[in-house]
Amino acid sequence: MPSPYFTKLTKIMLLTQTEENYLKAIFKHSEEAGKGVATTNAIAIEMNTAPASVTDMLRRLSEKKLINYEKYKGVSLTDSGRQVATELIRKHRLWECFLVDKLDFEWDEIHDIAEQLEHVNSPELIRRLNEYLGTPRFDPHGDPIPDEHGNIPEREFITLSNLEPGQTGELIGLQEHPDSLMKFLKKINVAIGTKITVLEYNEFDESLYIQINNEKKGGLSRKVSDNLLMKVI
Amino acid sequence: MPSPYFTKLTKIMLLTQTEENYLKAIFKHSEEAGKGVATTNAIAIEMNTAPASVTDMLRRLSEKKLINYEKYKGVSLTDSGRQVATELIRKHRLWECFLVDKLDFEWDEIHDIAEQLEHVNSPELIRRLNEYLGTPRFDPHGDPIPDEHGNIPEREFITLSNLEPGQTGELIGLQEHPDSLMKFLKKINVAIGTKITVLEYNEFDESLYIQINNEKKGGLSRKVSDNLLMKVI
DNA sequence: TAAGACTTTTAGATTAATCTAAAAATATTT
DNA sequence: AAATATTTTTAGATTAATCTAAAAGTCTTA
Ligand SMILES: [Mn+2]
Ligand SMILES: [Mn+2]
Ligand SMILES: [Mn+2]
Ligand SMILES: [Mn+2]
Numbered sequence: 077m078p079s080p081y082f083t084k085l086t087k088i089m090l091l092t093q094t095e096e097n098y099l100k101a102i103f104k105h106s107e108e109a110g111k112g113v114a115t116t117n118a119i120a121i122e123m124n125t126a127p128a129s130v131t132d133m134l135r136r137l138s139e140k141k142l143i144n145y146e147k148y149k150g151v152s153l154t155d156s157g158r159q160v161a162t163e164l165i166r167k168h169r170l171w172e173c174f175l176v177d178k179l180d181f182e183w184d185e186i187h188d189i190a191e192q193l194e195h196v197n198s199p200e201l202i203r204r205l206n207e208y209l210g211t212p213r214f215d216p217h218g219d220p221i222p223d224e225h226g227n228i229p230e231r232e233f234i235t236l237s238n239l240e241p242g243q244t245g246e247l248i249g250l251q252e253h254p255d256s257l258m259k260f261l262k263k264i265n266v267a268i269g270t271k272i273t274v275l276e277y278n279e280f281d282e283s284l285y286i287q288i289n290n291e292k293k294g295g296l297s298r299k300v301s302d303n304l305l306m307k308v309i
Numbered sequence: 310m311p312s313p314y315f316t317k318l319t320k321i322m323l324l325t326q327t328e329e330n331y332l333k334a335i336f337k338h339s340e341e342a343g344k345g346v347a348t349t350n351a352i353a354i355e356m357n358t359a360p361a362s363v364t365d366m367l368r369r370l371s372e373k374k375l376i377n378y379e380k381y382k383g384v385s386l387t388d389s390g391r392q393v394a395t396e397l398i399r400k401h402r403l404w405e406c407f408l409v410d411k412l413d414f415e416w417d418e419i420h421d422i423a424e425q426l427e428h429v430n431s432p433e434l435i436r437r438l439n440e441y442l443g444t445p446r447f448d449p450h451g452d453p454i455p456d457e458h459g460n461i462p463e464r465e466f467i468t469l470s471n472l473e474p475g476q477t478g479e480l481i482g483l484q485e486h487p488d489s490l491m492k493f494l495k496k497i498n499v500a501i502g503t504k505i506t507v508l509e510y511n512e513f514d515e516s517l518y519i520q521i522n523n524e525k526k527g528g529l530s531r532k533v534s535d536n537l538l539m540k541v542i
Numbered sequence: 543t544a545a546g547a548c549t550t551t552t553a554g555a556t557t558a559a560t561c562t563a564a565a566a567a568t569a570t571t572t
Numbered sequence: 573a574a575a576t577a578t579t580t581t582t583a584g585a586t587t588a589a590t591c592t593a594a595a596a597g598t599c600t601t602a
Contacts, residue, residue: 179437204412
């Protein structure tokens with residue numbers, strides 16, 4: 077519904093889903109990526125729109141004091157913009173927990189549904205959902221769930237590619253989670269919590285020979301091992 | 310997101326939330342109300358818009374073959390429009406069950422949240438949600454939940470105002486459910502499933518003297534008793 | 543440091559959803 | 573059956589979100 081749906085009285089302005097999605101994209105490409113600012117182009121690619129559309133939106137978000145924006149200089153979130161973004165990420169990840177823990181979805185089936193659910197606006201709903209789920213700290217992909225104040229739990233990890241032969245680690249997350257990676261991991265029986273032991277390192281292609289849960293053995297490309305975030309055990 | 314988001318290939322066209330809400334409004338004022346057709350004005354009031362906006366939308370919905378529309382003659386749903394409407398009602402009511410059964414919300418707190426959740430598009434989500442809830446046939450307000458084919462369970466009922474003194478009934482639903490009525494019923498400890506015995510009928514104001522669950526006794530106005538749908542026991 | 547390449551913004555349109563004011567059609571009352 | 577009232581539609585604008593094409597700014601590299 078494109079209409080001016082604010083609420084000035086309560087000081088909570090209601091944003092359109094589109095505005096919310098832009099804020100998430102900006103968060104991802106500034107803070108999460110550690111770059112400080114997000115560029116117009118990066119946002120355009122993330123949002124699947126023309127760069128001109130991004131410029132337009134940046135003007136509007138800037139007017140609403142959700143972002144710091146200077147022409148040609150890139151954008152960052154203001155405190156209130158960051159607040160909105162982390163709340164969205166919190167909602168997204170809590171819903172992902174719900175889908176997996178309660179409705180038995182698999183981790184590669186939930187993202188698109190959570191993309192929709194995250195825009196449902198009801199603080200009380202999220203409060204109760206969180207409680208119902210037992211206040212989880214990480215979602216089914218191992219990603220940290222911001223708390224109600226926007227604080228994001230820290231994860232300590234080392235990528236599997238950085239483990240030495242002989243070391244064993246437990247999978248606690250993924251660097252990126254494209255569908256193709258999740259499908260592949262499902263096939264070789266690797267999921268969050270799986271124990272992986274590095275048996276050999278092959279210098280030629282930087283692949284690893286590994287053992288999964290002290291059972292099956294197999295090879296793993298560098299590209300995959302770079303994406304697996306492990307806790308050494 | 311106002312953009313042309315169809316999918317012609319799958320023959321499932323994705324509607325905007327606004328279009329979906331109009332279809333629900335048309336369903337309510339044509340089929341549910343038993344009138345055959347919904348009028349522009351009734352839809353405008355339901356949707357909280359100007360009648361001119363309704364006319365505009367009717368043209369668009371008609372173009373998409375979701376409604377039968379002839380200028381000045383009122384509108385009715387086509388089969389595909391009815392399909393969409395009943396699916397929305399199904400989703401709305403299933404989510405209401407979830408909110409009450411799983412998250413412990415009260416029946417007067419859930420409607421607005423369900424209004425948002427009903428627009429989440431994922432048939433598999435609804436399939437699993439329905440299963441998770443144990444395939445309920447009625448929602449927390451006693452309203453029937455359409456099945457996956459759009460069939461709506463029939464309710465047999467008699468309003469409390471039509472019970473004779475001496476008769477006892479169980480509350481199975483409400484005619485209308487404004488917030489004020491639900492709050493009042495909560496206060497006098499009446500909910501779906503509550504047993505009510507009619508002790509006396511007062512001719513002057515058509516009020517009833519009743520007993521609730523064989524315990525508390527009290528008076529009830531005609532306006533309230535007209536709204537309580539009972540099953541005689 | 544100037545040319546070329548890339549990025550970003552501006553200009554000008556389009557579409558969905560809305561509005562108000564006015565005209566047209568239909569319904570109700572004298 | 574007129575006159576009046578009510579309902580519905582048309583006309584003309586507006587706003588959010590998008591697009592393409594072109595201009596302007598910034599970066600890279602010879
Ligand atoms: Mn996700
Ligand atoms: Mn996730
Ligand atoms: Mn409801
Ligand atoms: Mn209901």
